[in-house]
Amino acid sequence: MWTEIDSPVGRLRLVEREGSIAAIDFFPFTYADGRPRGDRDDQHPVLLECARQLAEYFAGDRSVFDLPLAPIGTxxxxxxxxxxxxxxxxxxxxxxxxxxxxxxxxxxxxxxxxxxxxxxxxxxxxxxxxxxxxxxxxxxxxxxxxxxxxxxxxxxxxx
Known part of the structure; x- marks a missing residue:
């Protein structure tokens, strides 16, 4: 699942996989990287929480993130x-x-x-x-x- 948000660094795409954040993409978004995305879901709880914490970070009210993370890599x-x-x-x-x-x-x-x-x-x-x-x-x-x-x-x- 994924959603998009506006931020001080431009539009961001938040990507969830199996209950964890798998990616945050900067605009312009690319699709050739092979990351799983699935369907858009602007109400997915993990994506909503990620968006909330990012908003707090950008407002200067959060210095540590508390999110389940699942980055794919070696x-x-x-x-x-x-x-x-x-x-x-x-x-x-x-x-x-x-x-x-x-x-x-x-x-x-x-x-x-x-x-x-x-x-x-x-x-x-x-x-x-x-x-x-x-x-x-x-x-x-x-x-x-x-x-x-x-x-x-x-x-x-x-x-």
Missing amino acids: EWQQQVWGALLEIRFGETATYGDIALRLGKTNAAARAVGLANGSNPIPIVIPCHRVIGADGSLTGYAGGIERKQLLLDIESESLF
Whole structure:
């Protein structure tokens, strides 16, 4: 099941699978990625809860999400996405930091970047909080402008 919502970062498609959030897609939506979507259901309880928590996040009233998540990916991607969930609201980490947290050397930073870019549940799994070693806002599947806006939302909510 899926639904769409408006947000400060543009239209989002929320996707549910077997009672969990499986994806959050940025507009323009693509269909070639093979993710299961099913039928549209604007009243599905998990999708409604996800929409509510996202609205609270964008309003600066939520810093931690409490949703059932089911991202589809390889074992390595799952490990990276799990590490992303440990980056606290308003904080950032580098690709090298994530590699080290996973017991790898800094040389694995590129592999972390690839897994980070494949995150199917952005915002909730906070891939926007990962930055380059020099502090730059390196690539983001939703675009650098969205990444900056998400980081701004978090920094403004801290004060």
